[in-house]
Amino acid sequence: MKTTKIATLAASAICVTLLAGCAPTAEKSLGISADDVASVEYYQYPWGDVPDTIERLTIDNPEVLSEFVRAYSDMPVTDASPSALDDLAGGQTQSTRFVLTDGRKIEISRVWLGPADVIVLWPDGTASKTVWGSPELFDAYDSVGTVDEVDAAERPAATLGR
Numbered sequence: 270m271k272t273t274k275i276a277t278l279a280a281s282a283i284c285v286t287l288l289a290g291c292a293p294t295a296e297k298s299l300g301i302s303a304d305d306v307a308s309v310e311y312y313q314y315p316w317g318d319v320p321d322t323i324e325r326l327t328i329d330n331p332e333v334l335s336e337f338v339r340a341y342s343d344m345p346v347t348d349a350s351p352s353a354l355d356d357l358a359g360g361q362t363q364s365t366r367f368v369l370t371d372g373r374k375i376e377i378s379r380v381w382l383g384p385a386d387v388i389v390l391w392p393d394g395t396a397s398k399t400v401w402g403s404p405e406l407f408d409a410y411d412s413v414g415t416v417d418e419v420d421a422a423e424r425p426a427a428t429l430g431r
Contacts (some may be wrong), residue, residue: 294346295345295346296345296346297343297346297389297391297397298341298342298343299342299375299392301367301369303331305338305369306368306370307329307368308327309327309333309365309366309368310327310366310368310425311325311363311365311407312324312325312326312362312363312364312365312424313361313363313364314362314421314424315359315362316357316361316362317357317358317359318358320421321420321421322418322421323419323421324407324417325417325423326410326411326414326415326416327414328413330413333410333414338367341365344389345400345401346399347397347399348396348397348398349388349389349398353396353398354396357380360381361381361404362378362380363379363380363402363404364424364425365425376426376427377391378390378425379402381404385400386400387401387402394428
């Protein structure tokens with residue numbers, strides 16, 4: 270009887286601990302539609318140790334622009350923990366600059382910690398975790414856009430709001 274009680278209490282404690290680590294999933298969006306976007310500038314580089322020059326993929330094809338906007342619409346996210354933000358160094362980073370039809374620009378970045386483990390750095394300075402995205406987007410879209418070698422300083426500014 271005493272062993273059963275201890276086992277039950279231990280199992281309950283483990284469940285509570287596991288559930289405490291599970292943040293509720295929410296949805297987050299950029300708040301734009303594909304009709305708002307004139308073009309997309311897309312960059313991939315390692316977080317932290319960025320080379321002096323990187324490739325920029327520019328896309329203005331409406332069908333592809335729609336895919337890029339959809340990737341940031343109703344994205345399932347949880348809050349990124351401070352410890353997750355400490356693990357970004359060397360992670361593959363994808364930065365996107367949406368150039369809107371009214372001339373405004375919206376910049377957003379994603380950093381891969383691992384498969385289906387992505388940190389999203391939103392334009393408002395917040396950071397989220399998601400399982401959405403593909404680390405190989407550049408190769409998937411380079412045939413429908415224009416690729417240029419540019420100074421790395423041209424990439425969107427990714428900020429960490431802790």
